[in-house]
Amino acid sequence: MTLQVLVAEDSPTQAAALQHHLEAAGYGVTLARDGAAALELAQGASFDLVLSDIVMPGLDGFELCRRIKADPELQRLPVVLLTSLADPMEVVRALEVGADNFLRKPYDPDQLATRLRTILVQRDVRAAGRLQMGVEILLLGRRFSITSERQQILDLLVATFEDLVVTNRQLRVREDELAAAQIALEEQLRAVGVERERLQGVLAALPEAMVIVDGHGRVTGASEASEHLLGLPPEQMVGRPLHEVCRVVDRSGAPTASIAALRDDAARGEAIVVSSGFDTYVARPRVGPVPVVLHAAPVRRGAAGPADVVVMLREVGGLAYHDPVTRLPNHILFADRLTRAVEGSAARGWLTALLVVKLDRVELVAETMGQAAGDQLLAAVAARLVDLLAAPELTDLADIPSGGHLGAGALGVAMPGIRREVDAVRFGHQLAERLSGSYRVADVEVTCTASVGVAVTARREPVADLLRSARSAAAAAEGRGGPSVEVFDPSTRLRTATWLRAEADLRVAIQRGQLRLHYQPEVALATGTSVGAEALARWQDPERGLVGPADFIPLAEETGLIVEIGRWALVEACRQAARWRAALPGGREFMVSVNLSARQLEDPQLLAHVSQTLAETGLDARSLVLEITESVLARDLASATQVLGRLRALGVRIGLDDFGTGYSSLLYVRSLPVDLLKVDRAFVAGIGERAEDLAVIRATVQLAHALGLMVVAEGVETEAQRLELLDVGCDLAQGHLFSRALTPGDLERWWRGAGRRTSVRRATPPPRR
Ligand code: C2E
Ligand code: CA
Ligand code: CA
Numbered sequence: 001m002t003l004q005v006l007v008a009e010d011s012p013t014q015a016a017a018l019q020h021h022l023e024a025a026g027y028g029v030t031l032a033r034d035g036a037a038a039l040e041l042a043q044g045a046s047f048d049l050v051l052s053d054i055v056m057p058g059l060d061g062f063e064l065c066r067r068i069k070a071d072p073e074l075q076r077l078p079v080v081l082l083t084s085l086a087d088p089m090e091v092v093r094a095l096e097v098g099a100d101n102f103l104r105k106p107y108d109p110d111q112l113a114t115r116l117r118t119i120l121v122q123r124d125v126r127a128a129g130r131l132q133m134g135v136e137i138l139l140l141g142r143r144f145s146i147t148s149e150r151q152q153i154l155d156l157l158v159a160t161f162e163d164l165v166v167t168n169r170q171l172r173v174r175e176d177e178l179a180a181a182q183i184a185l186e187e188q189l190r191a192v193g194v195e196r197e198r199l200q201g202v203l204a205a206l207p208e209a210m211v212i213v214d215g216h217g218r219v220t221g222a223s224e225a226s227e228h229l230l231g232l233p234p235e236q237m238v239g240r241p242l243h244e245v246c247r248v249v250d251r252s253g254a255p256t257a258s259i260a261a262l263r264d265d266a267a268r269g270e271a272i273v274v275s276s277g278f279d280t281y282v283a284r285p286r287v288g289p290v291p292v293v294l295h296a297a298p299v300r301r302g303a304a305g306p307a308d309v310v311v312m313l314r315e316v317g318g319l320a321y322h323d324p325v326t327r328l329p330n331h332i333l334f335a336d337r338l339t340r341a342v343e344g345s346a347a348r349g350w351l352t353a354l355l356v357v358k359l360d361r362v363e364l365v366a367e368t369m370g371q372a373a374g375d376q377l378l379a380a381v382a383a384r385l386v387d388l389l390a391a392p393e394l395t396d397l398a399d400i401p402s403g404g405h406l407g408a409g410a411l412g413v414a415m416p417g418i419r420r421e422v423d424a425v426r427f428g429h430q431l432a433e434r435l436s437g438s439y440r441v442a443d444v445e446v447t448c449t450a451s452v453g454v455a456v457t458a459r460r461e462p463v464a465d466l467l468r469s470a471r472s473a474a475a476a477a478e479g480r481g482g483p484s485v486e487v488f489d490p491s492t493r494l495r496t497a498t499w500l501r502a503e504a505d506l507r508v509a510i511q512r513g514q515l516r517l518h519y520q521p522e523v524a525l526a527t528g529t530s531v532g533a534e535a536l537a538r539w540q541d542p543e544r545g546l547v548g549p550a551d552f553i554p555l556a557e558e559t560g561l562i563v564e565i566g567r568w569a570l571v572e573a574c575r576q577a578a579r580w581r582a583a584l585p586g587g588r589e590f591m592v593s594v595n596l597s598a599r600q601l602e603d604p605q606l607l608a609h610v611s612q613t614l615a616e617t618g619l620d621a622r623s624l625v626l627e628i629t630e631s632v633l634a635r636d637l638a639s640a641t642q643v644l645g646r647l648r649a650l651g652v653r654i655g656l657d658d659f660g661t662g663y664s665s666l667l668y669v670r671s672l673p674v675d676l677l678k679v680d681r682a683f684v685a686g687i688g689e690r691a692e693d694l695a696v697i698r699a700t701v702q703l704a705h706a707l708g709l710m711v712v713a714e715g716v717e718t719e720a721q722r723l724e725l726l727d728v729g730c731d732l733a734q735g736h737l738f739s740r741a742l743t744p745g746d747l748e749r750w751w752r753g754a755g756r757r758t759s760v761r762r763a764t765p766p767p768r769r
Contacts, residue, residue, distance in 0.1 A: 002028040003120060008038035008052035008064060016339045025059055035059025039067055042074055048120060054090065062097045071097035076233045088589035110113050142424040146661055186295055207692060209313040213242045229282060229313055245284040248294065282313060290401045315521055324374045325407035326382035334404025338463045341416030351416040353424030353456045355471040357431055358478050361448040362409035364443060373442045378409060380439045387412055388434055421456045425487060428452040432483040451477035455488040468558055503559050514540045517572050518741035521750065522712065522734045525726045530590030530751065534734060535573035536741045538566065559595055560748060566600045567609055574617040574624060576744055581623065584751050593625040593655060598632040607646050621651030627678065627739055660696060677704050681715030687724050698728045
């Protein structure tokens with residue numbers, strides 16, 4: 001018996017081609033010019049399957065399908081939609097109207113025949129009651145039942161995602177490649193915005209700033225997260241012209257054409273507009289220009305009317321730029337704001353002040369009452385600080401000060417555009433008085449004293465210097481006891497006594513050879529084989545025992561001793577690695593990673609030292625990885641890029657450490673000479689707890705691989721984390737699950753023992769003291 005197919009297709013040539021292929025495959029074919037004709041035919045005669053184009057005049061494919069499925073007589077008739085699948089939203093709509101399957105245009109004739117045969121066989125099997133199974137999926141907040149015969153639709157969704165990944169790769173060679181890859185990701189987001197009410201739910205949940213604009217340039221909706229970037233709650237944006245709620249400017253503060261152009265393009269319904277790069281900022285009255293990456297995409301709804309535009313704004317480096325405890329900008333973002341404050345003020349001939357506030361009780365409370373209590377106190381102080389920053393008496397200053405969390409219980413305030421030092425000192429006194437006082441922490445009154453250090457500059461002074469000055473002034477203020485303010489005196493460059501003593505101790509330690517390197521194994525996730533180790537510095541102090549880097553590296557960074565320590569670490573690690581490559585079983589693959597500080601990158605002798613060290617130790621350049629942290633790039637991207645490029649030309653590989661915590665938008669990683677990304681521990685720790693963290697890792701891996709970069713996860717502590725990381729395709733891992741940092745002797749034993757080849761080593765030795 002010949003099976004009868006009803007074909008709905010408005011294009012005569014397409015219809016003829018379909019008829020030809022279907023008849024060749026042995027089907028009987030009836031053609032309908034549009035949806036209405038097809039419906040009438042279906043109601044009048046018996047067919048085995050309907051094959052329908054989506055876009056047709058009058059009744060389109062979706063509507064035809066919906067009506068068939070709503071008709072009790074016809075609802076068992078399988079409907080297959082033909083789509084170019086240009087838009088993943090079509091899949092969602094098809095699910096809604098109850099379509100049984102998809103065929104992609106342009107289709108392959110063989111595939112067409114096979115697909116139809118499969119559908120018909122499945123239908124028969126199901127009719128015989130043998131195949132009632134299926135899955136329920138939750139998509140865009142709605143439940144869809146996908147029976148086995150509609151499994152293909154899921155396959156297609158997967159295929160769509162695969163297409164996106166392949167596209168990423170292909171675009172690598174082209175200038176706009178990464179921007180396009182991001183759009184691909186945002187396409188997925190765009191697919192989320194199908195209908196208005198659902199959109200509202202999405203807008204509330206969306207962690208990014210997103211504004212929807214109609215064809216006349218008016219805001220019709222905004223994600224709740226936009227408030228953080230644009231400073232207005234979404235309800236206050238709706239109805240206003242886009243350029244009022246979102247002022248896009250360049251570095252000099254001049255409006256850029258992007259927004260106007262965007263609206264015009266949208267009115268013409270033109271393709272996606274992307275404006276990105278490093279010269280796009282959103283002007284914020286109290287915050288100053290915030291660097292953003294901006295994407296815009298017109299959303300077409302049917303043929304009529306001008307298109308809506310979805311505008312996505314992402315603060316550059318916006319993965320983790322706020323301190324979770326105080327909700328203030330973290331030290332990296334704060335340093336960036338301070339840089340911009342200094343530059344802006346200096347250009348106008350004004351002053352910038354940096355105030356560092358130190359709180360005497362935060363650490364004590366954390367030690368005695370627990371970390372949570374310490375955090376609570378810090379958060380309460382930060383909240384008071386934010387109120388003070390919004391105080392009306394400050395509004396007569398040219399620019400509004402902004403706050404930040406500098407770490408270790410210290411808060412910072414940047415005051416750009418001031419005319420006299422005394423304005424900063426006066427505000428410093430206000431801070432010292434108003435932030436000192438009693439706070440309620442875990443039902444206990446805690447009395448806290450705030451000491452404020454002030455440093456003022458008229459020049460384009462490096463923020464690191466400004467921070468050091470204000471910190472040392474704060475330390476001096478703290479030494480005086482009680483709420484007090486100390487102004488840094490640049491003529492004497494005074495440093496506090498304790499600071500000087502610590503520096504002297506560290507110098508002695510270096511001279512007496514008290515520094516050691518410990519090595520933490522790095523493991524290939526797929527095979528469980530260890531591939532090398534990261535060298536981590538330790539200080540073997542005769543009095544204090546083994547001191548970790550957290551207790552001396554920051555000091556070394558501030559005093560510049562890090563350059564010397566770093567040189568020593570490089571030589572030591574290369575020598576050790578060369579030895580291990582020759583001596584350890586399987587050691588020929590051994591790679592050693594050495595941390596490089598920002599100061600070292602600025603050292604003009606760095607390049608010569610690295611090549612000399614490689615020559616002297618006989619280590620193959622390919623087995624050395626130099627790790628730099630993202631914050632290095634925030635300092636001076638251009639010269640960092642140049643130095644890294646030269647290092648790489650030696651054959652050395654470059655790793656980007658603590659990735660995701662600061663500035664490394666994937667957008668510009670592409671243009672950097674790096675070979676691997678080391679995903680920050682914070683994201684790994686969030687696996688299983690915060691869905692976003694795994695999503696960030698997954699996106700990082702996908703795009704890194706598209707760029708030919710390797711991804712290392714650090715701080716892997718649990719088997720569950722290892723499995724997720726393996727699943728998302730992360731290449732290498734290190735962490736306590738495998739091993740802590742070991743002395744060279746212990747590393748050798750570990751390497752030769754079970755550790756090297758079992759993917760999981762449960763019993764990690766305790767840290768050596
Ligand atoms: P880093 O480069 O991010 O090093 C990773 C840190 O994470 C190490 O701490 C390591 O012991 C720790 N870690 C590794 N696995 C785990 C885990 O599973 N769980 C947890 N909680 N921690 C884990 P460490 O040795 O205290 O080093 C701290 C930082 O000091 C390093 O961070 C690096 O920035 C700096 N540092 C260490 N040695 C040097 C050096 O020779 N030169 C420079 N410039 N910096 C160094
Ligand atoms: Ca590192
Ligand atoms: Ca790290």
